[in-house]
Amino acid sequence: MVLGSLSEGIGFILLVPLLGVLGADGGVGSAGTGELADASTGGDNPLVEMLLQALSWLGLTPTIGGLLLAFLGLVGLRALIQYSRERLSVSLQHRLVDRLRLHAYAALLGVEWRWIAASRRADQANLLLTDINRVGVGLNFGIALLATAVTLLAYLATAFILSWQMSSLALASGMLVFWLLAGQRRQALALGRSLGEANRDLQGRVQESLGGIKLTKILGQEERHVCQFRQTLQRLREQQVRFSANTSLARALFQVAGAALLAAYLYLGLVFWETPVPELLTLVLIFSRLIPQLQSAQQQFHHWLHALPALEETERLLGECSAAAEPPAGPPGPAWPVRKAIELDAVRLTYAERDRPALDGVSLRFPARTSTAIIGTSGAGKSTLADVLMGLLEPDEGHLGVDGETVTGQRRRAWRRSVAYVPQEVFLFNDSIRANLLWGRPDADESELCQALQRAAADFVFDLPQGLETRVGDGGVRLSGGERQRLALARALLKQPSLLILDEATSALDQENEARVREAIEHLHGDLTVVLIGHRLATLEHADQVVVLEAGRVAARGSWAQVRATLPGSADNIAHDAS
Ligand SMILES: Nc1ncnc2c1ncn2[C@@H]1O[C@H](COP(=O)(O)OP(=O)(O)OP(=O)(O)O)[C@@H](O)[C@H]1O
Numbered sequence: 397m398v399l400g401s402l403s404e405g406i407g408f409i410l411l412v413p414l415l416g417v418l419g420a421d422g423g424v425g426s427a428g429t430g431e432l433a434d435a436s437t438g439g440d441n442p443l444v445e446m447l448l449q450a451l452s453w454l455g456l457t458p459t460i461g462g463l464l465l466a467f468l469g470l471v472g473l474r475a476l477i478q479y480s481r482e483r484l485s486v487s488l489q490h491r492l493v494d495r496l497r498l499h500a501y502a503a504l505l506g507v508e509w510r511w512i513a514a515s516r517r518a519d520q521a522n523l524l525l526t527d528i529n530r531v532g533v534g535l536n537f538g539i540a541l542l543a544t545a546v547t548l549l550a551y552l553a554t555a556f557i558l559s560w561q562m563s564s565l566a567l568a569s570g571m572l573v574f575w576l577l578a579g580q581r582r583q584a585l586a587l588g589r590s591l592g593e594a595n596r597d598l599q600g601r602v603q604e605s606l607g608g609i610k611l612t613k614i615l616g617q618e619e620r621h622v623c624q625f626r627q628t629l630q631r632l633r634e635q636q637v638r639f640s641a642n643t644s645l646a647r648a649l650f651q652v653a654g655a656a657l658l659a660a661y662l663y664l665g666l667v668f669w670e671t672p673v674p675e676l677l678t679l680v681l682i683f684s685r686l687i688p689q690l691q692s693a694q695q696q697f698h699h700w701l702h703a704l705p706a707l708e709e710t711e712r713l714l715g716e717c718s719a720a721a722e723p724p725a726g727p728p729g730p731a732w733p734v735r736k737a738i739e740l741d742a743v744r745l746t747y748a749e750r751d752r753p754a755l756d757g758v759s760l761r762f763p764a765r766t767s768t769a770i771i772g773t774s775g776a777g778k779s780t781l782a783d784v785l786m787g788l789l790e791p792d793e794g795h796l797g798v799d800g801e802t803v804t805g806q807r808r809r810a811w812r813r814s815v816a817y818v819p820q821e822v823f824l825f826n827d828s829i830r831a832n833l834l835w836g837r838p839d840a841d842e843s844e845l846c847q848a849l850q851r852a853a854a855d856f857v858f859d860l861p862q863g864l865e866t867r868v869g870d871g872g873v874r875l876s877g878g879e880r881q882r883l884a885l886a887r888a889l890l891k892q893p894s895l896l897i898l899d900e901a902t903s904a905l906d907q908e909n910e911a912r913v914r915e916a917i918e919h920l921h922g923d924l925t926v927v928l929i930g931h932r933l934a935t936l937e938h939a940d941q942v943v944v945l946e947a948g949r950v951a952a953r954g955s956w957a958q959v960r961a962t963l964p965g966s967a968d969n970i971a972h973d974a975s
Pocket of ligand 1 (some may be wrong): 750
């Protein structure tokens with residue numbers, strides 16, 4: 397950067413003797429040889445003298461041809477340096493973007509579930525896809541600004557050596573123009589903020605409308621979505637157009653101010669200070685380069701300020717992620733077997749911005765290798781209980797324990813490796829059935845995959861033309877709800893968990909398949925601990941223990957017969973609702 401600016405400064409100083417030849421001697425110095433007449437070439441400027449001496453020391457005769465060659469060489473050197481700087485800057489930008497993206501992605505995955513559940517997915521997607529990219533672009537402008545600033549310094553230093561009066565005037569005027577454009581810069585910052593909001597809106601809109609596209613079609617609301625999308629796009633476009641107008645206006649103001657300054661310098665130099673023509677022409681040349689440089693600096697600063705809100709937003713979200721980060725996972729260890737029981741001891745948990753606790757002093761015991769059914773009205777706290785049981789949520793009070801060991805901090809992540817969970821809304825990756833199953837256990841072989849499918853009553857896979865290689869589509873859209881649930885159960889079983897939680901996981905099954913899955917679950921009896929949430933009556937009757945939750949509290953507990961006796965009528969109603 398410094399070398400490039402130096403070459404530029406020296407190059408312009410070399411123009412002084414050249415212009416001296418043309419201006420003062422009216423042509424070449426020594427006829428025929430192209431050598432310069434010594435006194436007139438450098439004027440009385442010590443720096444020019446020094447440069448000429450350095451050239452002759454290098455064995456180069458200060459001829460017009462020699463000086464022009466040296467000038468060309470310096471311009472070439474500067475072009476090479478600029479080319480390398482730009483390449484370096486772009487590669488730095490991409491490396492920063494990739495590293496920041498990876499860091500943010502890992503940070504988002506490592507954050508507490510409570511934070512994830514409370515935050516907006518669109519903001520996280522916007523961080524990863526748009527904001528971090530803007531940070532990279534901002535960095536590129538920042539580096540360019542630094543390079544321009546160094547070049548500007550070199551220009552100024554050269555100009556000061558040639559004529560300190562004009563240089564001071566130029567510097568003062570440049571600072572004045574810069575100060576006058578402060579409003580434009582404030583606007584660039586504000587527009588950068590609004591662009592961030594518009595991007596987040598767009599991200600949210602796209603995610604929501606594509607996620608709910610089926611509902612949109614059923615409700616016949618396509619036009620409404622298009623209209624909302626158009627409004628969001630319009631808002632985004634407005635921000636971009638306003639920023640572009642703001643940048644163009646700043647550039648135009650600079651151009652006018654630059655031309656006015658140049659005219660003023662010429663006038664003052666010629667009429668008042670009687671500056672020698674070669675120096676004046678060099679100064680004109682320098683200033684005609686100085687003004688575009690100042691203009692570039694202003695534009696780069698503008699773009700940097702416009703990208704700054706993205707950096708602030710990235711910092712804010714990463715700060716939140718690090719404040720809400722789960723303790724580190726620790727090295728992967730062996731499966732965590734349950735020998736005696738999983739226990740909840742006086743667990744209390746309240747979600748943010750909620751007055752009422754979702755779980756209020758829940759104490760339960762899940763003996764190893766038995767099944768427990770949890771039922772309760774909607775909002776009673778069943779899913780929250782499941783999240784605590786699998787170590788996803790840390791209770792505010794009380795604790796989760798396995799065989800007497802408290803599962804907290806780092807141990808929560810270790811425990812989760814031994815837990816499998818099948819929710820009502822199954823998630824499948826847009827990949828083959830095989831790839832989806834292998835998420836359960838990456839090293840499972842063919843016979844283990846087949847066995848898991850059999851156990852989960854998912855043998856429909858073998859009748860598909862492409863079998864395990866069948867692609868399931870976005871979220872498994874190419875399969876029926878029941879097929880998705882059975883695949884998710886097969887994936888859970890492949891994990892060979894110590895605790896299997898089925899959260900309304902057979903809701904989409906017909907009676908025949910539900911009976912087959914129930915049979916599969918019954919076969920698991922004695923192998924692993926099973927927790928069934930909100931299941932059908934037939935399942936409840938076979939569970940070793942039934943727990944009824946009411947408003948976050950345990951209302952009844954025992955065998956299905958005991959629970960019915962404790963809560964006559966209401967237990968039946970709840971079970972009926974779940975069916
Ligand atoms: N992420 C969350 N943020 C704030 N409140 C929540 C959150 N998740 C659940 N709740 C609240 O906690 C309470 C318990 O919810 P939970 O989902 O555990 O109930 P549930 O018994 O599983 O209900 P359902 O049978 O309808 O799924 C409810 O009042 C619910 O509104």
